[in-house]
Amino acid sequence: MNKSRHRLRTALVITVLAAVGVAPIESSAASTPPLSYVSDSSEPLKVRGSVGQVIVQGAPAAIKVRLISKRKKIVDQGITDSFGSYLFRSVRAGLGYTVSVGSGETESTLSSPVRVLAKKDNPTKSFYKNQKLVDGYQYLETRDGTLLAANVTLPGPIERGPYPTVIEYSGYDPANPEEPQPTSQIASLLGYAVVGINVRGSGCSGGAWSFFDDLQQTDGYDAVETVASQSWALHHKVGMVGISYPGISQLFVAATQPPHLAGITPLSVVGDVWADALYPGGILNTGFVVPWADDRQSDAQPAPEGGQGWAKRRVRAGDEVCADNQTLRLQTVDVRKEIDSQAYRSYQDSALISPNQLSQNIKVPVFLAGSWQDEQTGAGWPDLIPGLLGRVPLKVTMTNGTHSDSLGPDVITRWAEFLDFYVARKVPSISAMARVTATIGYAQLAGELVELPPDRFLPEENFKSALKRYESESPIRVLFDSGGGKALGAPKAVFEAEFDKWPPRQARITNYYFGDQGTITDKKPADSGVDSFRYEPSALPATSHSSGEDDYFNAFPDYDWTPLPPDLGVGYTSEPMTKPMVLLGPVSADLWVQSSQADVDLEVALTEVRPDGQEIYLQSGWLRASRRYLNKKTSTRLQPRPTFTKADEEMLTKKKPTLVRVPISAVGHAVREGSRLRVTVQPPGGNRPRWAFSALPGSQTATVSITHSRNYPSRVVLPIVTGVKVTVDAPACPGLRGQPCREFVATTTGG
Structure with a gap:
């Protein structure tokens, strides 16, 4: 895990909990025996169709499995892992696929036929409405039956809702009930219901992880629609929040156009994964991206022997769903192998993981922020702007600084404004308690006392007129000389300027x-x-x-x-x-x-x-x-x-x-x-x-x-x-x- 992200999160959560008088939760791990990596032969064979995939579970370990088309032709074949699982990838959408297990005398009867879905094959509304989410930790079902770990944090009892609601979705640990992510904490402090969801193949979520594949996108669509259908979700619309990985995931999810997505707020992201961060100038970035990929590979290993710490603890404490969700983990793609295979650009492949190639498909309001000197994701993210500007309500904040500076006070207050306008649909304001908490948090993190800027809109102002004034402002805001003010080094700009085009027409x-x-x-x-x-x-x-x-x-x-x-x-x-x-x-x-x-x-x-x-x-x-x-x-x-x-x-x-x-x-x-x-x-x-x-x-x-x-x-x-x-x-x-x-x-x- 990224140490700076962990440190930022820990400092923020301590100050938030201290402000509201709550002690941080201490996790307990039961000393139950670890899972075996060997398949239980008594498990019935499970074959499921998915988006471009066929999932095989419950087969004997180390046995040949074949994917057979409706026309009885072998499409693909492979050997099951020690869990008895295998994942057929890049399968064309269609009906009638079956799987045979074994070979020669040991070959079994074919599985029942399954359907492979196309990316656009969205479930009916009832699929989402029939799922009921409550306050606390649970699982959310996606269109192929995979269960994603989800943690719901409501501002109050369900019966006192509905509440403005946001989702944080990534392969870090947003569903971890022990330690929420930074933007989730801030949104909670501002009175939002927050739903943290781990992408498939990470934490306690089912499935196998891959970098922003179609399933991460369609799972995100399903998550948005399921959360928005809850009785406690205000207006039955949700926003998305997150910095870095959960910021990038918002762009991919928004491109699938979930009907009940109200807006997204990607912070410190990339516009082109290949050129911005992985191979800048065609040269492999071994300083950040390769170690980051190695960390994600490690996080995707089966718990409790591997994987994320909180998933290990849940499995050992008896979470049977989390344990069962580990049985596809050995089918995780070899990320390092994928990186090495991309030494030269393949536009067909790289377009699938590059948000700026998909920005034309985004139809919701966007708040975008980042830093020029971002030490992790770089400064290619402004290339997202031309594809969004003039098509959707767009607010951009640019600044000098590091990866985490998109959480600085000059940025986060505008982020909160955006959420209030487009998700809560109210005149923006930040409470006195939130301001005090933020001041304490920034002092602990940056070592300097920094206060949030004052509210720019009056509480008594009419919502429609305030929104009209907000949307009439220039879409691009540039902060200059952050750190160069009276509190030297603190995340506070000295002056700023606004622009209506990128690159600026001036x-x-x-x-x-x-x-x-x-x-x-x-x-x-x-x-x-x-x-x-x-x-x-x-x-x-x-x-x-x-x-x-x-x-x-x-x-x-x-x-x-x-x-x-x-x-x-x-x-x-x-x-x-x-x-x-x-x-x-x-x-x-x-x-x-x-x-x-x-x-x-x-x-x-x-x-x-x-x-x-x-x-x-x-x-x-x-x-x-x-x-x-x-x-x-x-x-x-x-x-x-x-x-x-x-x-x-x-x-x-x-x-x-x-x-x-x-x-x-x-x-x-x-x-x-x-x-x-x-x-x-x-x-x-x-x-x-x-x-x-x-x-x-x-x-x-x-x-x-x-x-x-x-x-x-x-x-x-x-x-x-x-x-x-x-x-x-x-x-x-x-x-x-x-x-x-x-x-x-x-x-x-x-x-």
């Missing part, structure tokens, strides 16, 4: 060209120049946070962002700014590259060099040079979009410079008067606190050259926004959230 696309002696300027180079550096990825630190402590929400995390060694990269700096330069949007680094090696991995970093010699981190982009071929239909001046396919791979040539456009994630930052903008080109490493990268196979020391001339004008393409009122004083360094500082050391170019 962005002036400006070229800054590399020049001699490590300079960058808006003037095209007149002379020829070449700068070279030693390409040796192993000589750089993997990350900018070497302590291993998950302290990113602290006011001052223990960053270890060391200067780039002068010969391991090239740097280019501008003249000091005569007025603030506001950068807002994605950036392109258009480099003319030569190398003594046929392929190299590149990182381009943007930083600000202060007059006092301190350098502050802004943003990075990455690219494996051989993956540089662009999708010409979707690439723009600010956003080069490589195809990343095997067919488009092309090695560098030693004969002449090759244009390599490196996509740099979106950023929002005001470079102050007197400061200089710096661009560095280097091997990947040392600039991000958690992201580290897998080196090229057989990668050795090489020489990489960047040409800057009239014919080969290397440059960065910047989104410079006008009309933003910037505060006069630059914030202290360090101080800005997610943006470490270091002493400026020039490279051999002088920049």
Whole structure:
């Protein structure tokens, strides 16, 4: 489990419970014998059709099973696991599938025919209405009969309802009754009924886990419709909440268009799983995504020998449903194998797990928030905005900071407004008790006293007029200099701006060209120049946070962002700014590259060099040079979009410079008067606190050259926004959230 997430949750729950005078629950685990991994031969064979799957349970262990079509043809076959289970995947929807067990003399009679469902085969309304959920822990049934673990927390007795209701749905542990998730806690504090549901194959939920497959999406549809049908659910509509995994899951569920979904609030998410986090620039992210996948694989193992801690405790305490739900766990996909198989992009496969490919299907109001320097999911999430803007009511908050900063006070109050408007359908307000609790919680987490902003709407205001005023506001809100205020390092912005488009229509696309002696300027180079550096990825630190402590929400995390060694990269700096330069949007680094090696991995970093010699981190982009071929239909001046396919791979040539456009994630930052903008080109490493990268196979020391001339004008393409009122004083360094500082050391170019 992610330590920062666990720590954030624990601190929040203690402060919430303390505020209402309740002691935290202590779990008890019975010392019953553990489950055996061997199938009970007395179990009757169970065969069920599902969405694109056929589920086999209760067969003998280690025996051949065959899937047979209505036309008596063998569709697939396999060997049951030690539970006597097998899962046929990627089965075409249709009727009449049967399963035979055994072979030769031991072959049994065929199972009864089953139907394989299509993703769009939704149950009737009565399926949902017939399920009754109560306060506390229980199980919710999905369309294929799988039981999902669910924990319902009501603000009061059922008979005093109905209550505004939200769902948190993920493969972490939202159904864990011992320790709710952060956004679930906050929603409960605000008076919402909260339903935490574990996705199939996780915790105490049945089924086998896979990363955002069709079943996780249709299960989410079923969860929304079941919860909304409850008598205690206000308006028989529900919202969804969650940060990170439970934030991403909202996007997939909303794309299935459950009729009774009122709105979603995804925080700190990805827009494109493959390009944003798994293979940024075509390079495997071994620092965060691979360990995250390993954790999910571990969580999906059968309890009580493996799996999540709370599931182990429930099985040992006698929860028979949770125990029975473990019998498909050995059919969980091998996530590491899946990652390795995706080294080149397959658009058919990656589109299935990329929310921005599905955003056109979302029909409900959306509140979206995230950080530029997110150390876990990155900053590709703003690519979701164009697919949503103008189609649904949309509110976006962008800020500098870390993964958890979407739970900061400037963001969470707008999140609460959104839920009040679209789920509770009331004029937004936050109670005095909630405000006190939040102040205590933020003080414990960030180490600084931070209060929630005041309510923006009056309680006596008419709901319709308040909603009209709310929806007339600009959809995109950008927070600047979070952490740079009076409470240095605290999650509080110094100033903000609003926009109606993304990228902003106020962005002036400006070229800054590399020049001699490590300079960058808006003037095209007149002379020829070449700068070279030693390409040796192993000589750089993997990350900018070497302590291993998950302290990113602290006011001052223990960053270890060391200067780039002068010969391991090239740097280019501008003249000091005569007025603030506001950068807002994605950036392109258009480099003319030569190398003594046929392929190299590149990182381009943007930083600000202060007059006092301190350098502050802004943003990075990455690219494996051989993956540089662009999708010409979707690439723009600010956003080069490589195809990343095997067919488009092309090695560098030693004969002449090759244009390599490196996509740099979106950023929002005001470079102050007197400061200089710096661009560095280097091997990947040392600039991000958690992201580290897998080196090229057989990668050795090489020489990489960047040409800057009239014919080969290397440059960065910047989104410079006008009309933003910037505060006069630059914030202290360090101080800005997610943006470490270091002493400026020039490279051999002088920049």
